[in-house]
Amino acid sequence: MLFAWTFISCFLQIPIILCSYRSSECLVKMNYRLKGKGNVVIVGFFPAFAVYPLNKTIDWWMLKFSKEVMIEFKLKSYQYILAMRFAIEEINSNPHLLPNTSLGFEINNVPHGQRYTLVKLFSSLSGSNYDIPNYISASESNSAAVLTGPSWTISECVGTLLDLYKFPQLTFGPFDSLLSEQRRFSSLYQVAPKDTFLTPGIVSLMLHFHWNWVGLFIIDDDKGAQTLSDLRNEMDKNGVCTAFVEMIPVIKGSFFTKSWKNHVQILESSSNVIIIYGDSDSLLSLIVNIKQKLLTWKVWVLISQWDVSKFDDYFMVDSLHGALIFSHHREEIPNFTDFMQKYNPSKYPEDTYLHVLWHMYFNCSFVKKDCKIVHNCLPNASLGFLPGNIFDMAMSEESYNVYNAVYAVAHSLHEMILNQVQFQTHEKGKKMVFFPWQLHPFLRERQLINQNGANEDLDCTRKSHVEYDILNFWNFPKGLGLNVKVGTFSPSAPKEQKLSISSNMIQWATGSTEIPQSVCSESCHPGFRKTHQEGRVACCFDCIPCPENEISNETDVDQCVKCPETHYANIEKIHCLQKTVTFLYYDDPLGKTLCFMSLGFSSLTAAVLVVFLKNRDTPIVKANNLALSYTLLITLMLCFLCPLLFIGRPSTASCILQQNIFGLLFTVALSTVLAKTITVVIAFKITSPGRIRRWLLISRAPNFIIPLCTLLQVFLSGIWLTTSPPFIDKDAHSEHGHIIIICNKGSAVAFHCNLGYLGALALVSYFMAFLSRNLPDTFNEAKFLAFSMLVFCSVWVTFLPVYHSTKGKNMVAMEVFSILASSTSLLGIIFAPKCYLILLRPERNSLSYIRDKTYAKSIKPS
Structure with a gap:
């Protein structure tokens, strides 16, 4: 059995020291009770070592020391003992604190089980070698207070009994809200500050490094459940998510626990950051289970109650290297390191624990009878010679609390003496008899100051929320075991300054200087x-x-x-x-093209007008109603100039003139064409002579169609301008990256009514011209009028769907093009044949040609 446990210990690297039979027997038989004389004694209960039976059938209370047991040395707890002795020696050497009174101490190892813890307590309070419940000997016991910790279970067990006697108890473990219940523990004081802002500090660290995908290992007890609730609430508020949550059962004294069902999920989790809440003793099952189930290179975020050196013994090499630890901020205690360096068996021969350590680590000879070393030791050996992963020379947080607890008791005693509380007359070196409950008013009401000048308030309702130091655990090469301060978290600082951290000082487990990533999804980049x-x-x-x-x-x-x-x-x-502001301006290629076309066709129309003026006495000009031809040419010339209102930066005036001038000019043009077609029909279609036909031709009644139609157009335009006139508008959506300044039509109904009116005139003109297209006459233009109206109607019928399918300045260009196309159809189809005869066939433009042609038709045989 012994061989089996030795093999398991080596394989798992469990920090169980199978020391020699002689040295172990001393500790077990004496139960390690260390005493120091003084008028007033402070009792401390510390877990210095633990004894385990190799045969698990042995009952714990029947345990006797033999070769069937093994001892687990807890060297971190041994530092608590050193901190207590150091504080007491410092106080006794201070002439201003407790003059004429010396402090003594009694240190007890905390055995397994509540029963033996209470037995130790009875023995200490009764002041005798017998464990007598409900008995305190005034002649034997001069205890003032009891120190317990670091586990809250020990403090709870002891506190339940001490509260019956109103005996002051100071616990140096982490602050626990359960122990602050006044009804249950009215005599218990917690030295450690509250962890109210621990969860905000952890979440702030996550946010600083942009870690939003983290795993949680939480101890499965009331405090762990409350911490999990607080942590989740804080994480939810800040957008940090949990990859997994494992509640670890508290199992003491057992190295083999059942495996977790979800260990595969944890192994495959993409989370590279894992938060662990709980002390290393309580989470022993965690250490065993993840020994070879979780790979390293994870970032572990711990609290200061972890014994990182012990934790690392369970892992592969350097597995905890790079961990980040939250520790309460504390000032360095001067001379404490020197005290530990000089703490050796020759100076403190009464400490059996120290002799055993020297025998184990420095190969000293050991005398079983006296439980002391004798010779063959390493010269000038000290605790500082031990590796950092075995014994840390830096003061731990719990040791700092032990130091402050001793000073709290000392200051309370000092204040009680000054206020002449009921003390018996005593002399230096003699026991001081008093009632311990008399210390309570001074422990509660005063802020006590230790040798370093730090304020300590034992009233949990007034405890200040201290800062946190963020430590980085350096353990490469293995055994280095340094806790390096890399940042702070101050709850009282402004929001942007609460967390201060030096990322360049952190050594990560990956060995890289790059900050590890721990996200469920990669960040979405801008865009x-x-x-x-x-x-x-x-x-x-x-x-x-x-x-x-x-x-x-x-x-x-x-x-x-x-x-x-x-x-x-x-x-x-x-x-x-x-966006760039744009419009159909003159420098634009499209604007230039339309501008040149407008001016070109207008000039061409003017040239045709000149030709007609010069040849006004010729038959072809006279035959086609000279006045109407002049009117149509002038109107077409203005129609060709009309697009110039659409080109250039729009203004209020140009927007109003665009549609109204366009409608007015085209009304005149179409009504002129209509007058021409009616004149032709009257002249050739009415065969029987009469007064009406003669009167219509002589009085030129068809010419009155032009002003009538124009007046109707003016009326429509007046309604348009009165109700909803055109205005300047901006089109920010038609063309990417541009804002197009356009003229909004105002009333779409009025605009389409305008086009409808022009379309009606064009259709009537086409119908009248179509009826007279085959009338016999040499210079009959009815067929040309009919064809021009057909083209005109086709242009504007095509214009409507195309116009509504375009946007921005293309819509303006489309309207300009339609104006030019329709005007060109009238100019080209009506006047091009006439100009051809006038300019290129002048012989046909004569009366003799007309007579000869008429005569030839008359003599043609039928």
Whole structure:
């Protein structure tokens, strides 16, 4: 059995020391009770070592020392003993604190089980070698207070009994809200500060390094459950998600526990950061189970109650290297390190524990009878010679609390003496008899100051929320075991300054200087937004590009921001750029083309007018109603100039003139064509002579169609301008990156009524010309009028769907092109044949040609 346990210990690297039979027997038989004389004694209960039976059938209370047991040395707890002795020696050497009174101490190892803990307590309080319950000997016992810790279970067990006697108890372990219940533990004082801001500090660290995907190992007790609730609430508020949560059962004295069902899930988790809450003794099952189930290279975030050196013994080499530890801020205690360096068996021969350590580590000879070393020791050996992973020379947080607890008792005693509380007359060196409950008013009400000048308030309702030091555990090479301060968390500082950390000082487990990543999903870069993955937590998401004209200039945004109408999103969708203001201006290639076409056709129309003026006495000009021809040519010349109102930067005046001038000119042009067609029909279609036909021709009644139609158009335009006139508008959507200044029609109904009126005139003109297209006459233009109206109607019928399918300045260009095309159809089809005869066939434009042609037709045989 012994061989089996030795093999298991080596394989698991369990810190169980199978020391020699002689040295172990001394500790077990004496139960390690260390005493120091003084008028007033402070009793301390510390877990210095633990004894385990190799045969598990042995009952703990029947345990006797033999070769069937093994001892686990807890060297971190031994530092508590040194801190207590150091504080007492410091107080006794201070003439201003407790003059004429000396402090003594009694240190007891905490055995297994509540029964033996209470037995130790009875023995200490009764002041005798017999464990007598409910008995305190005034002649034997002069105890003032009891120190317990670091486990809250020991403090609870002892506190339940001490509260019956109102005996002061100071616990140096982590603050526990259960121990602060006044009804149950009215005589118990917690030296450690509250951990109210521990969870905000941990979450602030997560946010600082952009870790939002973390795993949790939490001790499965009331305090662990409360911490888990607080931690989850804080994480939810700040967008940090849990990859997994494992509640670890508290199992003491057992090295083999059942495996977790979810260890595969934990192994495969993408989380690279794991938070562990609990002390290393309580989470022993965690250490055993993850020994070879979790790989290293994880970032471990711990609390200061972890014995990191002990924890690392359970892992592979350097597994805890790079861990981040939250520890309460404390000032360095001067001379404490020197005290430990000089603490050796020759100076303190009464400490059996020290003799055993020297025998184990420095190969000293050991005398079983006296439980002391004798010779063959390493010269000038000290605790500082031990590796850092075995014994840490730096004062731990619990040792600091022990130091402050001793000073708290000393200051309370000092204050009690000054106020002449009921003390018996005593002399130096003699026992001081008093009632310990008399210390309570001074322990509660005063802020006590230790030798270092730090204030300590034992009233839990007034405890200040201290700062946290963030330590980085350096353990490469293995055994280095340094806790290096790399940052602080101060709850009282402004929000942006609460966390201060030097990332360049941190040594990561990966061995790289790059900060490890721990996210469920990679960050969404600017230009993208997050979209939630259904069925998963908020930290798991996909990244999709921002919609059109929306941007995101930060990482991991939930919604993209829409650019203002005056701006547009760049290609990367990370910035809104100012849109360029544009319109159909003259320097634009399209604007230039339309401008040249407008001026060119207008000049051509003017040239045709000149030709008609010069040849006004010729038959062809006279035959086609000279006045109407002049009117149509002048109107067409103005129609060709009308597009110039559409080109250039729009103004209020140009917007009003565009549609109204266009409608007015085309009304005159179409009504002129209608007058021409009616004149032709009257002249050739009415065969029987009469007064009406003669009167219509002589009085030129068809010419009155022009002013009548024009007046109707003016009326329509007046209604349009009165109700909803055109105005300047901006089109920010038609062309990417541009704001187009256009003329809004105002009333779409009025605009389409205008086009409908022009279309009606064109259709009537086409119908009248179509009826007279085959009338016999040499210079009959009815067929040309009919064809020009057909082309005119085709242009504007095509214009409507194309116009509504275009946007921005293309819509303006389309309207200008339609005006030019329809005007060109009238000019070309009606006047081009006439100009051809006038200029290129002048012989046909004569009366003799007409007579000869008429005569030839008359003599033609039938």
